[in-house]
Amino acid sequence: MSNVILNDALGDRHQLVVPPFEQDHRQGSFNARVVLVEYGDYQCPQCGRLYTTIMAIQRQFEATLLGRDSLCFVFRHFPQPQIHLQAQKAAAATEAASAQGRFWQMHEMLLKYPQALGDGDLAEYADKLGLDVTQFLRDIARKVYVDRINRDIASGMDSGVVSTPALFINGVRYVDALEFEPLLVAIAKASYG
Template sequence: MNQDRDRSLLSIPASTQDHMQGVLNADVVLVVYGDYQCSVSADVYKMIKAIKRELSAAFGEDYLCLIFRHFPQAQIHPQAQRPAQAAEAAAAQGQFWLMHDTLFAHQQKLENGYLVEYANNLGLDISQFLKELSKKVHIDRINEDIESGCKSGITAAPALFINNIRYTGRWKITELTAAIVAASH
């Protein structure tokens, strides 16, 4: 296989270690690499949520499995790393997706005070949350996601893989939906 082809494949397969909505044996497994401070990542995530709702209604809940991996781009988004840590600290308390949605919904407010406010609003144990953030307990997990993205040829977020193949189409709901449906056949 040539190197260009290798770079269009997901190098680290989706697993139960990932943050997922759905089941791994779904018809389509969509792996998203994103950055909480990146407006395009937020737009793509909103589009994927709408697509997932539509396809679940049409084909059933187990049709699409959504997986999120962190790919903070600290060089252009200096506040992206801390929210990724906050999402992982929330995950440790079973609230990854709620924190994830909150972070994308409030991209302009990612400073520490806001992160604590979001954690409080989600009912998290604040002392545990703060301890994990201050000790950077989840940094290895985030770095593993970044490394897996780099191994798959990613240089920027957002990046999507549909059934392990990199999506290179435009960020349009009709094109992405068509690509997802085509991957299931």
């Protein structure tokens, strides 16, 4: 576990309560030296910037001796519909895309265009990704994935998450800067013990 500096306001709620498991959306192996868990919202501009940073860190790990299997990235939904009106629907869109094997592609698309999350936009993204658009839209309209999204939200709340993005490195809340360098250093430190 990393000795990441924790915010005193988090009190005892600085640990990831629900550890990563098979139903999580992940890139990498759970056996990696570092498991990075993000709770995110697709309309949150910081989440989009953070995803770009995490992809750069993944590339950095792949290019070093640490290798690809040393970092696992897990994404969990934490839509905040009280401030981001389309966030819940966007989370459902990624789940509908996941049912067709395209979670990460939709994830990246939505983070790239956080202000274009209307029904027409989502249908256009689904079409670009080669999804069955009718099924995709039907799944969203029928709220097929509400329980899955709510499970992520509940696990985040149990771990003290109140806003996005929220990160955990090897189960410990990370509260330092979300820029490339400090996050890379924290992940690298966690990978060594």
